[in-house]
Amino acid sequence: MKRSGLSDFGLDYFSLIGRKFQERESKIRERTICFKTCSKCGETKLISKFSLDKRNPDGRTNICKACRVLEAEKYYYKNKGRRELK
Numbered sequence: 183m184k185r186s187g188l189s190d191f192g193l194d195y196f197s198l199i200g201r202k203f204q205e206r207e208s209k210i211r212e213r214t215i216c217f218k219t220c221s222k223c224g225e226t227k228l229i230s231k232f233s234l235d236k237r238n239p240d241g242r243t244n245i246c247k248a249c250r251v252l253e254a255e256k257y258y259y260k261n262k263g264r265r266e267l268k
């Protein structure tokens with residue numbers, strides 16, 4: 183007789199979680215394409231270079247991560263400068 187125990191339970195549990203995760207992943211992949219053109223720098227980059235954005239129909243932001251970082255820095259220094267002027 184096969185020993186039933188934690189290892190069996192563990193395997194079932196993790197395969198279930200894995201399946202759920204794969205389902206979710208494939209759903210995300212269905213919506214996304216491999217490449218996307220950044221609306222800021224106009225460069226076509228890998229989809230992984232774009233942050234996730236649930237509000238966007240393709241699930242990614244229109245601006246690449248690099249541009250978002252630049253934007254955030256610009257915003258930061260702009261605000262910092264403004265604050266210092268006051």
Ligand SMILES: [Zn+2]
Pocket residue numbers: 220221222223224225245246247248249
């Ligand atoms: Zn960009």
